[in-house]
Amino acid sequence: MRQDSFLKDKLLPISTVVILLIAIWYVATVFLNAPFERDTAARAGTEIAFSDLLKNTMAQERPVLPAPHQVIAEIWDTTANKAITSKRSLVYHAWITLSATLFGFGIGAALGILLAVGIVHNRAMDRSLMPWVIASQTIPILAIAPMIIVVLNAIGIAGLLPKALISTYLSFFPVVVGMVKGLRSPETIQLDLMHTYNASPAQTFWKLRWPSSMPYLFTSLKVAVAISLVGAIVGELPTGAVAGLGARLLAGSYYGQTVQIWAALFMAAALAAVLVMIVGLAHSAVLKRMGARP
């Protein structure tokens, strides 16, 4: 097998596609925003030249589709030029969302691991719980999110916990499924070896099942952390648009601030990318400690 080169197999194709997408974006900006410019020109009774049209579509106040540089300018303006504690700072909103995400992700991962251990060790739990764990995910929890928030608010639990609960519910599922698979991944021959050592169930668990489930755990954690961010964002929608990236999206859509929506969207994307990357780094670090070949 030929060694993949970073430049030829990664950087070049990806950057080509990204540049292509940005180019499409600019073209789409012109097309989608042009009707508005033509309307204004027609109302003023003037004819608009194409060069002016091009320039204007890139710099509208409330464009149908903001140009990439407008979004980047907005992100720069709301992260670097505002104090972090200010309500207009995107960093402040991102932090609100991030804290709920991490809190929910933590509970969800712990719950998922516990459930998986129970399922692997108890047959009745396996048979009765597993179908419902799967069925629980066909319930569109995100649809229930507003109710959970409002109801918990009504009994006086507000702030971080309700949002975190939604993240928990979303993130426990991939962890359960992945961990059940992982804890069952040791082969019969290995389990038999532990048996010949007269190992107790606890020893078998800590020395064989737990280590061999690590790759599965981290793969599901990556999915879980991404999905708990989604949970936190949706959980912020019904709070009356107070704080957080979700509230930012909702406020933007109420007031037609498209640039603000796109900026929040990009911030959320960046957050998701960083979270998944951190889990990925932890993954490779743990595997390295366990002596896996790179």
Place this chain on the structure above:
Amino acid sequence: MNYPAIAGALLFWLLAWAFNEWLVRQRFQSRTAASAARFAVPLLFGITILVLWEGIVRGFGIPSVLLPAPSMIWQRLLNSVPTLAADFRQTFLKSVLTGYALGCGLGFLVAILIDRSPFLQKGLLPLGNFVSALPVIGVAPIMVMWFGFDWQSKVAVVVIMTFFPMLVNTVSGLAAASHMERDLMRTYAASWWQTLVKLRLPAAWPFIFNALKINSTLALIGAIVAEFFGTPIVGMGFRISTEVGRMNVDMVWAEIAVAAVAGSVFYGVVALIERAVTFWHPSIRSGRA
């Protein structure tokens, strides 16, 4: 506080638990009895949860604004069938199914189109994986602005949400056929098209169905959440958000029950088709899904 209700529910729970423990330890002679037992265990578990829920709500006198009892939700469901049916038609039949078919179809087509260009694959795959991890649901307000309040905007959201899982899974599925098998097709002088239809697509089915299953839940979520950002006065997401505001929690739960059943049936149908199409796959052949 109503102690008999709590005690009854707890008693039922313990009995059902004991019965389940007994049931999973049984060896059955006939095959039908064994499969009946396999169905009975999770079913009993589900019923137990409903009984516990009912008992706790009645026993502790929890106000129905917080958590209505299952019987109350059922009553509400029966009383508002026309509303629920209208919501179901708007959200599920119009938005979800259209968006699901379009998104999955597009993802599949693009995967086939870029199949002959390794360069595009290398560029699109990491992006697709990246996008799958993003909170795509955030495009909902933009789509509502572009396509209006009605179901078209929800379809757009669902298409965007389902496109990338389908693309990524189809591309990796098309790469699943081994070198040996592909070499064999070459010795047969099979064209690219023949290899695709006779070898690589069948080998890709498990991956494609994986995406179809993931997408079946994603599509429902996408359509419902998109309705929070603006919708005509019908639809599951609309109903949920307005009834929450009016503190009609039992109506919300009825809507959730409909959504859950719709989602489960949707998933189940896809899983059944998967069983029929990929009957050769080890995970199905051995009799355990």
